[in-house]
């Protein structure tokens with residue numbers, strides 16, 4: 001099977017300003033995305049996800065390394081890549097507010113040379129699939145943020161790309177809109193041959209339920225890359241707990257206990273909810289001791305099934321968001 | 322190899338919002354026609370008070386109408402990419418398979434249409450209100466000069482928009498800095514010849530200077546003496562300007578795009 005994307009020793013840095021040193025957004029990355037795959041990039045803010053997508057979308061050059069998209073080199077053969085890709089970013093405000101939803105979508109399709117008749121037909125179908133048909137003739141500046149976001153996703157699919165980049169496509173959307181978008185992406189990849197989607201997200205659930213494979217990326221490095229199921233197996237050996245405690249002084253101290261691989265904390269009124277990935281169950285004794293030492297009291301303790309979030313906790317050492 | 326069909330579609334696609342925009346915002350239409358008329362009226366009354374021949378008022382009306390193109394080039398061509406970058410359109414344009422020149426050409430064609438609605442209305446209303454008689458000696462030359470002027474002028478706009486591609490908010494100031502002096506130097510409200518040979522020559526870099534000068538000679542018969550250069554010379558210079566600017570736009574756009582891809586400045590917002 002062919003690879004839709006291949007990165008070899010890809011590094012991308014940005015010049016810092018006078019005081020700052022250069023930022024290394026991508027650090028010596030090797031990555032393959034197979035044709036026909038729904039691939040997820042999961043990582044915290046600033047991890048380098050958008051930078052990677054921009055390079056793949058021919059908008060940014062690598063500082064070093066070799067990158068091919070659909071078999072073509074991103075530096076020298078961008079013109080062969082462009083007709084076959086598209087990209088949608090969460091929260092983008094593209095297009096012209098004066099135009100209607102349908103007109104905007106038509107305009108963008110023209111940049112790919114799609115005959116108007118075909119474009120119009122696809123637009124109508126997609127607007128229907130994304131539950132936007134009743135907004136087709138509304139001016140873009142009058143539609144809501146979520147409707148706009150769905151329109152953007154439609155824009156990405158109108159050109160019938162072979163490879164689509166979706167940079168946080170469900171950013172800030174309600175449950176229903178997110179599901180509509182996820183369902184469409186899944187069907188789009190599954191029901192056609194050789195269509196590839198690369199999606200970035202902050203939402204663990206999204207990556208877990210949607211993607212064939214996920215790469216976990218942090219500080220410009222890929223920490224793991226496998227199917228959600230295999231990734232979870234990695235942590236199965238570990239003990240994952242959730243603790244509910246009263247408020248106490250210093251949550252960070254948990255991270256310093258040896259044997260704790262990662263944790264997240266969430267304050268809920270008087271209560272503190274903590275999720276811990278530990279090497280073994282015996283570490284728990286010390287955890288409880290440390291909490292007591294800081295003036296906290298453990299209210300409940302549960303051992304849980306590991307999720308993708310725990311993989312992330314273990315690898316990155318801190319939670320997302 | 323250039324895919325002409327794709328690029329033709331792209332040009333039309335990019336021109337579309339501007340063409341449609343000229344009808345969807347009737348309130349702009351009012352201001353865009355009414356305000357230039359006010360400016361024209363001020364000069365017209367001034368010339369009348371001085372007892373200048375009525376052809377002078379005709380000059381002013383033509384200049385006032387052409388102002389619309391100059392403003393359009395400054396604000397909707399030169400400064401355009403900055404705005405497109407802010408809303409995220411620029412990266413979508415650059416990611417598409419079309420030629421970058423198609424984006425510029427679409428912007429220019431749309432802008433010309435959008436502005437022509439205004440400029441022609443201003444011209445017609447102005448001539449009507451002040452009862453100016455025109456005598457077109459050679460309609461063909463007039464059309465040639467008019468379109469050449471627009472070609473060269475929008476070519477200049479295309480070049481500026483490429484050069485401005487990577488700038489931030491500074492673009493706004495640059496455009497404002499250009500706006501006023503050109504009004505004066507290009508002779509929107511008087512024959513440019515009045516400024517003397519060297520100033521006129523310098524002003525001729527802005528295509529509207531020679532375009533206006535030639536059009537005035539062609540619309541108001543018998544006024545050739547007020548012209549800066551013979552019309553035929555002006556036509557040749559306008560052709561040269563158009564070629565230089567459009568070629569310059571291409572080179573600048575290529576250069577800036579590559580620089581932007583290397584430095585990561587094409588897609589940066591809120592810089």
Ligand SMILES: Nc1ncnc2c1ncn2[C@@H]1O[C@H](COP(=O)(O)OP(=O)(O)OP(=O)(O)O)[C@@H](O)[C@H]1O
Nearest residue numbers: 014023025044045046047048049050051585586589
């Ligand atoms: N054009 C640029 N110029 C300078 N630095 C940049 C540029 N683009 C990205 N960076 C830096 O590169 C790093 C990675 O940014 P990137 O946008 O790829 O992160 P991300 O994973 O998409 O984060 P988020 O989840 O917040 O979208 C950050 O430190 C960012 O500041």
Ligand SMILES: [Mg+2]
Nearest residue numbers: 049050051167
């Ligand atoms: Mg991002």
